[in-house]
Amino acid sequence: MDTGIKDYAARSREIIREEPGVRESVTGATIAFDEKRRQGYAEVDADTWRRWAEGVKNHTLTHLDRYLAEAEEQLQANGAQVHWAADAAEAREIVTGLAVRHGVRSVVKGKSMVTEEIDLNPVLEAAGIEVFETDLGEYILQLLEEPPSHILGPALHKSLEQVQELFAERLDTARDGDPDTLARAAREVLRDAFIHADMGITGANFLVAETGTVALIENEGNIRLTTSLPRVHVAVVGIEKLLPRMTDLAGFLQLTARAATGQPIGCFVSLIQGPAADPGDDGPEEVHVVLVDNGRTDVLAHEHAWEALRCVRCGACLNACPVYRQTGGHAYGYVYSGPIGSVLDPGLLGLHEAMPLPFASSLCGACQDACPVRIPIPELLLEWRREAQEEGLTPWRERAALAGLASVATRPGLYRLAGKIGSRLGATGAARVLPMLGEWSKDRALPKPSPRTFRDLWREGIE
């Protein structure tokens, strides 16, 4: 697997130095998202909801074979076709094969991390198929030929001015066009694409075993169009996306939206059971669900990392992360960035491939507090660090950091303690204990030693 992960430190430095606007855009957007998430949680009994969601996912993941079989059976009973892909290559082959078999000339896509993960677009394009990313943020990035930088707001590292410039060049809008005008120009292009597309490709937020339901959450309506207008719909779904029952969806739809944007629910939810069946229904003639492993069974087999498979890809941990805020997702070099990327990528790709991501964190714990399914991200980071050390994968600086943390690793209150060490040592000392910090301390003035804990400082962002 070809990723840019190993260049994490260099890329971080480069982004901070060469593209200061990124840091500004990402920090602004994530702080706003994080605040909305807090409000969204405050309106409900979020602790109970999160414990419940953790419980449902744990139950599902410890009975995953049963639920996968049930989902397959239900989908087939609904008239959908189910495919299994062991790895990215096989997933690409299946989707491209379907497109070719159906004589597809153009494809509309809903935002989907898994199709980024399997790098689907280039093979479709190589087969002569025109591909339209239809999420507004994804569309911007497609024009720029950039990968997404954030799970939820793929283009949140772009400023209004950058989009104005891009659209002026490509869509002939005014240089000072307001967001409304720009969105309308994109809508026009994409509306045409929706009407003419032969195939719609999406991911899935959830797959309900009981009913064989592919559930998708969004705000723009592009996913509903993608799953409704073209004659073939292909949903590419990671095998960890299962939920046992339809009623479980109620909690997950609401909790995921609150964690992601603070909304009570996404503006649009699509519940796809299979191809159109009713006489008035203009939905697709064929629905295909591609179940993708691509490293997930490795994660499931891992003694600790399996908990990361609870992830519902809400982006809350990215929004809460002071380290992510400095650079956005591109520095991480892989589709899953930020805190969840740092614990998931080593499991999906192998630890060696994912180095030094487990070190790209200050262990402040903000991610875990935000996570709707309570993934113990800091603990998993430490676990990967320990394994990296065991395997001799850590450079000296990381090893020094590990030595500093090893003594506290077994005690409770670890993160706060690690934070206190940081505040005692001051910025330079902290940079040694928390190595990635050193990368931006080269470019930025760091705060003076503070009586507050390091965790508090990180919480506020290093300003």
Add this chain to the structure above:
Amino acid sequence: MSVESRERILARVAEATASRAGLPHPGALETPLTDDPEAAFVKRFTSSGGEVVEADRVRGRSVWLTRLLRGLDPEVVGVAVGPEVPPEFRPRLPEVAAAHAGAGISVAWAAVAESGSLILPSTGTRAVQLLPPVHVVWVPRGRVYGRLEDALRELRRNLSAGVGLHSGPSKSADIGRTVVTGVHGPGRCMAVLGSHASAGTSET
């Protein structure tokens, strides 16, 4: 090949799940009940940017809806109407293809207070629900659920191929973090609460 991959993936999953104790399902998430689902729906739906029109005391709904659509800005000239909409709830305006209509008219299977959602089955036409800039949805009286879980429990028995939950207008903040509406789906979503029977629902 897919068949081999299926066996391999399921075997690996089975092996992994066998290696740790199965954890129990925590049961239902008991979210709070509401005394007045309809009022709660109105509050939630409007706070997400949806619009609610009460048509309880309206006689001659067809004429009433026609007037409402004509009064919108921009004025609705042609409409797209789902096959599930009974004749007395169809506006007296020319029917055109959804892609060219000023408004789409549908009937919801139900509404949900907790999430402020309209549940739209694909027994209707999806293009009507998605393509026009304005979406007008008849919500039969007595069909507002308090909790989403209760709605989905019922929906399970009435599942059509592609169900949509619409909880406000189409939105995006992808450009300069400014919220714009009507990006792909309808920019206005109007729920009409009225005591009428809809396809498959008895009068209450």
